[in-house]
Amino acid sequence: MAQGRETNATQARWRRPIGWALAAVLAYAMPAMARDFDVRHYMARIEPDLQTRSVKGEVSIRFAATVDSTDLIVLDRDGLDIDRVREGERSLSFDQTGRVLKVRLPRPALRGQLREISVSYHGTPRFGLQFHPDKRQVYTLFATTQWLVGVDAPDERASLDLSVVLPAGLKAVGNGYLVGRRSLGKGKELHRWRQTVPMPAYTYGFAAGPFEEASDRGSRVRLRYLGAGYSQNDLRKLFADTGDMLRYFERRAGVPYPGGVYTQALVARTIGQEHAGFALLSEEYGRGVLGDRRDESLIAHETAHQWWGNLVTCRDWTQFWLNEGFANFLAASYMEQRFGRDEYLKQVDGWRRRYERLKEAGKDKPLVFPDWDKPSGDDRAVVYQKGAYVLHLLREDLGEAAFWNGLREYTRAHRGASVTSQDFQRAMEQASGRDLSAFFANWVYPAAPAR
Structure with missing residues (x-):
């Protein structure tokens, strides 16, 4: 979810906090009602x-x-x-x-x-x-x-x-x-x-x-690009890596993209948002990517949401990191493939530094919130950046094979469904053959109340 999102330093100038964005987060933060x-x-x-x-x-x-x-x-x-x-x-x-x-x-x-x-x-x-x-x-x-x-x-x-x-x-x-x-x-x-x-x-x-329109084909998926003030060549250049992103995320998910068309539209003003089957990005952001290809992490973030967020969705907003921490981490992992390990580590360092500032300010929280009814900017940093950082730490701890196998089996098992952090923990334990209760207790779950 794009509203109020804080990601890495290369995206910061495209994601400045604005009033309606914060209001949007709060609107979606109301406690869930039981339904009959x-x-x-x-x-x-x-x-x-x-x-x-x-x-x-x-x-x-x-x-x-x-x-x-x-x-x-x-x-x-x-x-x-x-x-x-x-x-x-x-x-x-x-x-x-x-x-x-x-x-x-x-x-x-x-x-x-x-x-x-x-x-x-x-x-x-x-x-x-x-x-x-x-x-x-x-x-x-x-x-x-x-x-x-x-x-x-x-x-x-x-x-x-x-x-x-x-x-x-x-x-x-x-x-x-x-x-x-x-x-x-x-x-x-x-x-x-x-x-x-x-x-x-x-x-x-x-x-x-009144958009200009261009299209490409990324393997079996038709790619459609929309934007005002851009030529077709501009649009194709701006989104040149989208097909590669889709193929990369399909491999990591073990699940094909759930549709025949993926559209990316540049609109007047947004800090980026995923929808089912398409993403919206700002015209200003698009001009930045044309100037510097390494600014495309936000494009990857919204594309990753087609799996982690849309196809596999947090069960309630207290588990929001399963959407946003995952999209942040998966986007960085794509940037690693595209531009090398140093690009990935640069983003990891940004997450780590933001997490350390949270700790120093006494604003750190577990990734699973006791409630999500009035999230602050620091709360969102926990979900987006600490969430991505924790996934990086888990990757380093488990090793490449176990981590990516676990992520793939988690995504396969829960596609088209809603999930909790326990679902993810079980998948990673099965893939690694390890008890991860201490890791998840330390990073993910709220501390048990003292007896």
Whole structure:
């Protein structure tokens, strides 16, 4: 997750803290609520308005009860105003309080029974949907629930059918594959994408603008590049290593990239963000990479998230290091392959120094947080940089073969699922044949309370 992310020194100038980024982290840091249902599929139609910086939409949510019976469905709706909730043609009673929408079903949903409700809404997203009318750009950032009503917990995975109404003539990207694009008249077009591999809702999104477009093929995966103010040659040069990154991460994961297309888009303003099937980076960052190829670690970080974060996801935000520490470490390991051991060690040294500053300031914490409801910048440094540093230490301790075998088996075993640090520990113990409880107790888990 890009918001508030602190990585290595070469990325620092592209990742300056900004207010909406911190707010985004906090929005996603709310404690998870127990759910009596499992979302299976979203079908949404979204219409952003660039001039008013607002959005209206309707989403159908297909779900199944996970308890014997429930008549209450609780959804996230961060700042969105609910207009109507229906099941079929029947209007349902609902309550919108705080960041949640509570819907009462007229008859209880029974365990395993598929039901579907539709929610109509409108709102003015604070940061989850970014509007740049001067550039004719609109794109999503965290949090998804500022433009799509749903469940934003990382352990909730669902497929998605997303339709977005946009000004005519724009290039766009969304999750999964493009189903179609058609004119609606009056200067509007409907773009529709389908994400068939279930993904957490925080990875949903789209981006649109008057982009230049280029493409390449990295083995079996089509690579698509979008950016305004760049030529096709610029885009191909900027993302020249993307195909190699995908192949490298496939080898490390033991799992192929979960899709046929991977898109990277340069947008007006972002500190970098992964989505299912694409990544957003800033136009400024792209110009930096054109000037210095060794600035591409952020490109590798977002690409690594297609496996560690999207395909294998932390079960809740207290385990966030399993997303971000992993993406940081895997990006550095790619840079090692691409530019040599010294480049990797330079990044390791940056992690170590940041960790030592945390310790000196009394801000160090275990990688598994007791809560993640008000994370500070130092907390994020624990997750991103200490997390990556701990993976480096584990690699040095276990040796190349055991470490990479363990990472590969962990990723294979848990693809399409949510994980905890115990899952990772078990995989590394099986690969190495060693008891790693002391290592994980020292670096990963909170200390047991004194008796």
